[in-house]
Amino acid sequence: MIAILKRMFKTAWQGMKRNNWLTLACVAMMMLSLLIFSSTIIFNHLANSLVNTLKEKMDISLYFKTDVPEEDILKIRDELLANELIAKINYVSKEEALETFEERSKYNPTIQKALEVIGENPLAASLNIKAKNTTDYNQIIESIKNSAFQDKLITIDLTENQKIVSRVDTLARAIKIGSLAAIILLTFLSFVISFNTIRMAIYSLKEEIEIMKLVGGSNWFIRGPFLLEGILQGLFASLTTIIIFSLIILLLGARIENFIPGLGLSTYFWSHFWFILFLQTTFGIFLGIISSFWALNHYLKI
Amino acid sequence: MDSIRIVRINSHIYIDKIMSLVYFKNVSKSYNGSLILDNVTFTMETGEFVSLVGRSGVGKTTLLKMLIREELPTKGKIFFDDKEINKLKPNEIALLRRKIGVVFQDFKLLPDRTAFENVAFAMEVAGYPNEMIKKDVPEVLKLVNLQNKADNFPYQMSAGEKQRTVIARALIQRPELILADEPTGNLDPINSWDIIKLLVKINELGTAVMLATHDKEIVNTLGKRVISLENGKIIRDEQEGKYLI
Missing domain, CATH: 3.30.70.3040 (Alpha-Beta Plaits)
Known part of the structure; x- marks a missing residue:
């Protein structure tokens, strides 16, 4: 079993290396989706806590x-x-x-x-x-x-907080709708690029696939590497996103805090680091698996 | 599939019930309305050597492809080891293909892998452990007389050597049947005979061989069972047969 998994990883890695530019584009696009995805989660929390603080001050x-x-x-x-x-x-x-x-x-x-x-x-x-x-x-x-x-x-x-609260509420709602639209668009683009990366991988490993079929490779042994490729893309995108996020918070957190006091951006990010990483990794891997699965069903007949 | 063989010994007739390795039962295949195979029925026993002869396009390759479930018959049933091929589940198809080794005219070797790696690939795909691969591959390469070419890439090998690598790959999973589709089609006469001798040797070691060819000389010299196809039908099926088309 371990030997089979190792071989699947090897084939998946080979596929990614052969189409390195496409893989890179795919990871970058997924990363953008995840950036917006995680920003929405963080923003949503911050907007809620801001509204609550304002309400408390009334x-x-x-x-x-x-x-x-x-x-x-x-x-x-x-x-x-x-x-x-x-x-x-x-x-x-x-x-x-x-x-x-x-x-x-x-x-x-x-x-x-x-x-x-x-x-x-x-x-x-x-x-x-x-x-x-x-x-x-x-x-x-x-x-x-x-x-x-x-x-x-x-x-x-x-105290005039009532107006501010309703303004923050309206703004938060507008940003949420905007983020949702951006997530849908970027997810779709990520899906299309990831789909094509897997398609290219299937083409580039055409000979191997044909021989795998001839010598009795099981369905999952042949499909596995491509699904793994999708998973790896999602994983890489998530890791890159969390690194970029951490850098933004480290470099700009204090400035943002100065600009909007009491926002608690850094505190929220670091205290929810694993939660955010988990959510965006799950989303990234889900995106990778769906695109790979779609491409496999279209281009890999066993 | 059970079949009946009639044996005559000293004027006595015996009815012998045997289980066939391969059984084609009224198999027809058509592509876009054009009939390629028409009501083909035959059996092949364990350890048998059968030459499948006929002109190009007569349906030899289609017949072989149906045996490894790359194609499905339009009509009829195909059995291998008593199992109906048409009804196999996806995981059973993989197992079927491990029991049938395939040798093609165009080799189908991976150009970026050595002879050793090409043969090992079949074992890797089937999930064999590395230790077993390291032990078995050199043995099979020795059997096909390629022990000194294990580290050569396909571009560093002659056509005959490439075909022997393919045979080694087909043999590595100890199949019950080897399907050879025009294995000498790209070879000169000397290399062709080397390959045929190798297939005969493999057959003598107990593996059934089905050789699809249109090389008259080879078939006639072999003196084994010959199934002749014409217009999609079996027109002759003879033990120690000749190429008579």
């Missing part, structure tokens, strides 16, 4: 007039917590707000000087409300506007 801030006592604000908080649309409310006192503001603007001397000039805490106490669902924020705002404590508020502030 909240309503109620800023109270400076003369409203803390007990009143805490009472309003308890009232609001009874609303089933609200998940949680965080109270930020005037002091805490000032502390955060000072910490944030410690490298900005102008703001620090302005605070010194004012001499007292100009910031308002606030309640930060998180809804159970991102779609409920507008309804919560409406109920606050109609509430009895409405006149105690300076402003109701809804």
Whole structure:
């Protein structure tokens, strides 16, 4: 069995060497398909995590007039917590707000000087409300506007993440559709090239195949090397793709991270390295086997 | 396939039931409506030497191709070792071809392999282990008197040597039958006789041989069974026959 497998590998390798340029073109085309394939997987995950992060950052801030006592604000908080649309409310006192503001603007001397000039805490106490669902924020705002404590508020502030979330969602969907179209096109091209590589291999080994048949080579012994050739093409394409991906992440990961902070591209790639390799190798080998099988059924009659 | 042979000894007639190696039963073959073989029936026994004679295009090669299941009959049945060839599954076809060695006029040797490698190829394909290949190939090459040419490529060999390499390749799997399709067609008379002598020697060692030829001199000198084909039909089947077409 091992001897037969070795011989099959030898024949497959011979076939690839004889048509080296075609094999190279085939591996390159498969590599492109796999690059898009893996990019889509990674992008899909990143887009989802970005949307989730943005959704998590959404909240309503109620800023109270400076003369409203803390007990009143805490009472309003308890009232609001009874609303089933609200998940949680965080109270930020005037002091805490000032502390955060000072910490944030410690490298900005102008703001620090302005605070010194004012001499007292100009910031308002606030309640930060998180809804159970991102779609409920507008309804919560409406109920606050109609509430009895409405006149105690300076402003109701809804972070504008909703628009960003829907924009990211739309963009992600567009990119997914684009990637899918690219995958289909490149997979088809890979299939056509791989099919032709195997066809050429069948032609170049025509004499061997004829003699194999005459001396009693089994069906699988004759077909095996060509299927192996398809598998090897898929494998080489997958390995090349993962090397290119790793290089891109190593060289450009930090820059991409600077451009879109919190994206977690490098972290995601390295923590899912084997998963991505497994998926794209399976896809590559599947592509190789299908094209070889198709070519064998068309051009190799035993 | 069982068949009956009538033997006369000292005025007594005996009916002898024997199992044939090859049995063609009412076999016809046509290509695009043109009839190549027409209702051919014959048997061939284990260890027998049969010459198949007839003009070019009479259907000799088609008949041989049907025996190794390269072609299927349009009508009729073909048996080898009691198994109907038409009904073989793909893996059984491979096994059939290992039992039948084939020798062609145009050699069909791999040009980029030496004589040793060409013979070894048949064993590799059948899945024999390397140790066995290393042991058996030199023995067969010796049998065909090519022990000194084992490392020669086909372009370094004469036509006769090439044909002997082909015979070695056909013999390497110890077949029950050797099919030789015009094996002397590309050879000079001396080399032709060498090949025929080799086939006779192989037959004497127990392997059946079916020789398709239109070389009258060879057939007449052999003095073995001759099946004559004309217009797709067997017109004569004689033990110790002659080429009479």
